[in-house]
Amino acid sequence: MKTSSAFPLLLITFSLLKVAASEEGFCSSPYSVVNSDTDSNTLYWKVTNPTLSPPYLRDLPGFTRSVYRKDHALIAPESHVFSPLPEWTDTLGAYLITPAMGSNFVMYLAKMQEKSRSALPPFDVERFIFVVQGAVTVTNASGASDKLIVDSYAYLPPSFQHSVKCDASATLVVFERRYASLENYVAEPTISSTEKQPLLETPGEVFELRKLLPTSLAYDFNIHIMDFQPGEFLNVKEFHYNQHGLLLLEGQGIYRLGDNWIR
Numbered sequence: 001m002k003t004s005s006a007f008p009l010l011l012i013t014f015s016l017l018k019v020a021a022s023e024e025g026f027c028s029s030p031y032s033v034v035n036s037d038t039d040s041n042t043l044y045w046k047v048t049n050p051t052l053s054p055p056y057l058r059d060l061p062g063f064t065r066s067v068y069r070k071d072h073a074l075i076a077p078e079s080h081v082f083s084p085l086p087e088w089t090d091t092l093g094a095y096l097i098t099p100a101m102g103s104n105f106v107m108y109l110a111k112m113q114e115k116s117r118s119a120l121p122p123f124d125v126e127r128f129i130f131v132v133q134g135a136v137t138v139t140n141a142s143g144a145s146d147k148l149i150v151d152s153y154a155y156l157p158p159s160f161q162h163s164v165k166c167d168a169s170a171t172l173v174v175f176e177r178r179y180a181s182l183e184n185y186v187a188e189p190t191i192s193s194t195e196k197q198p199l200l201e202t203p204g205e206v207f208e209l210r211k212l213l214p215t216s217l218a219y220d221f222n223i224h225i226m227d228f229q230p231g232e233f234l235n236v237k238e239f240h241y242n243q244h245g246l247l248l249l250e251g252q253g254i255y256r257l258g259d260n261w262i263r
């Protein structure tokens with residue numbers, strides 16, 4: 001969630017957070033929030049399954065932890081609204097953040113079904129996809145393709161011809177943004193996975209940090225994977241103009257946003 005001052009053009013960072021849950025301690029919940037036998041077996045089932053707690057509030061009409069404020073929003077899974085993604089085939093999308101809410105990027109979940117296929121983003125818009133469930137194949141204009149499984153990702157520069165196909169089912173988190181170009185810098189398409197990225201130094205912090213994109217001027221955003229073990233926390237109290245999109249992949253935690261303590 002930090003932007004290095006060495007790279008003032010990194011206007012936004014997106015974080016995918018993994019918070020390990022302990023049996024005891026402040027990260028633990030006295031209630032089981034596992035309510036779906038099949039989905040709870042998948043690694044990042046919390047991304048798409050309602051995690052309301054305590055359980056007696058789970059089915060209360062109108063109850064949600066979701067909030068939408070001027071400078072931040074918490075969008076809990078039970079508030080996701082899926083509808084067909086324009087020009088994608090057999091894919092449902094839930095927009096979480098869009099410029100209509102004041103951000104300079106779009107973040108959405110895409111649920112790809114059997115034999116589905118993506119559409120291209122608008123001209124000049126870069127795209128980042130990260131697989132949270134299932135598998136997809138990304139193919140470029142020459143027909144070269146790569147299979148992406150959970151924890152794999154692709155960065156597709158602006159106006160880069162590609163297609164994402166899914167044979168069975170997959171859930172992706174997708175970030176799109178109108179690319180801020182700099183003369184003489186070119187962002188390259190990238191396909192990789194989280195575990196291939198080195199752990200980075202986090203002076204003054206205890207959590208584990210990986211960056212999924214190169215930290216060079218050709219890239220106008222980055223994606224951070226932040227792993228917190230029980231009791232670990234972000235020490236820095238950030239106050240800035242940078243915009244963040246954040247997806248909690250695993251576990252639970254407490255996050256202060258603006259004047260709110262969000263759980």
Ligand SMILES: *[C@@H]1O[C@H](CO)[C@@H](O)[C@H](O)[C@H]1NC(C)=O
Binds near residue numbers: 140141143144
């Ligand atoms: C597609 O990917 C292959 C393998 O990485 C590469 O050799 C080729 O140049 C790429 N084509 C385009 C149009 O990017």
